Amino acid sequence: MENSKIEQVEVERFKSLFLRGIAFIFWFPGIILMELPLNKFLMAIVAVISSVFGILFIYAVIKVFRVFRKIKGDQVLQQALMNEMYLSFDYKALVTGFYSTLIYVILLFLLSDFVDIPVRVICLTIVYVAVVVTELRRFFLYRQ
Missing domain, CATH: 1.10.287 (Helix Hairpins)
Structure with a gap:
């Protein structure tokens, strides 16, 4: 039961x-x-x-x-x-989101020399990329 x-x-x-x-x-x-x-x-x-x-x-x-x-x-x-496996899943998802956000910020920095993008749009897209990648990674880990 x-x-x-x-x-x-x-x-x-x-x-x-x-x-x-x-x-x-x-x-x-x-x-x-x-x-x-x-x-x-x-x-x-x-x-x-x-x-x-x-x-x-x-x-x-x-x-x-x-x-x-x-x-x-x-x-x-x-x-x-809420055991160690699920805590590990959350940790892996957060690390993946962090590193993907760093890569995205570097790409935006390189792109900013060629295109004028408003600062608010840049900040919002950084938040969006971080959350979406973290959530997607969490889905794939939980689905295993």
């Missing part, structure tokens, strides 16, 4: 993390595009799509929070789902 509960919570955790990642992937580019000069019609479309995925992102964050609270509240789930 405990194994099925552990597997159920693990699937729930993966699905909520996946939903959070997908919502962020589609929500944050809308924020970046808002910084660029677009015509009013395109700006309205981007705003609507970004708002929908922003609400979905908030829902996913709340869902992830509830799943992790459920795991931390149960000793058996905590031992099974």
Whole structure:
């Protein structure tokens, strides 16, 4: 009985993390595009799509929070789902995100000699690359 509960919570955790990642992937580019000069019609479309995925992102964050609270509240789930393997997965995902962000910053630095990009767009794309690469790496590690 405990194994099925552990597997159920693990699937729930993966699905909520996946939903959070997908919502962020589609929500944050809308924020970046808002910084660029677009015509009013395109700006309205981007705003609507970004708002929908922003609400979905908030829902996913709340869902992830509830799943992790459920795991931390149960000793058996905590031992099974917050063990060294999952901490290693998180560490590997964060390291991958960090190094990919460093590479992206170097590429932006080289590109800045040829193209004039607004500073806010650069900062937002750096955050976007860091989060997306970290989340993708976490998905691939959890999927193993």
